[in-house]
Amino acid sequence: MRISTLVVLGVAWLAWNQTAAQEISDCSGPARPANCLFRFVTVSDPQPSPLKVKCASAAIAPRVPTVGTISRKTDCITTVNTALGPVEVVGDLFSVYAPGGTSLFVTLDSPPFQEYFGLPYIVIVNPDGDPVAAKVGTTPIGNGGNRAEINFAIPTTGKWFFLVTGIGGQLETPAGEYTTTADFVQVLRRRSARH
């Protein structure tokens, strides 16, 4: 079955199954249900140093950031271990040299059209290269109506990284089990229903 067909079927299925949609929506609320696996994904087994993020493009902003200057690279990829196993993520890598105690706030909406309507996904990587926190949007619906937000207090002074992604089917296990974010969420929901 073609991927595009799977996406269409997945979206139709989600729209039809209001109960499932409600389960997903509940994940964004303050009272996180026990079976909600994807509101805030705790990295259970951070990768060791050095930094595992690889980027295809050069930095756009200055290469040696000063305090408070945010740099960005595009087409970056890393793997984070989540409650669901390793997840490969592609996106823009931001970095900043920031004093401890600085607040970080990241928002990302889902792109507003098919095929690129991936889940907003934010990963915070510490100066040692370890992913320390991640936040995923709550539904696979496009139209820009899906947002991931993360508010993070930087604990120690150093160069921190933030991987921001969500465009295209980038959530994929090493085995390639999930080829689109819509499929990914469906599988999440099925697993969550079983547990």
Next chain:
Amino acid sequence: MTPRYAKRLGSVSVGSATVDSWIVIRTDEVAPHDVIAKGFQRIPDQLSDDQVVEKYGVSEIITVTNEKLRVT
């Protein structure tokens, strides 16, 4: 030139510094008002593709068909 559009998807803020994340598309299939209705803004034709990529910090300008933009 095929019309190009940009939409801000989010931002990264650290202290008082902010960097925005954008998506940039091009389409000659979709009516401009339909694209703008989805929150995109038209990019001036005077900007080259390279300038657009640099200005918005994107890795590519995505070609979008009417079918793709119709969405879910």
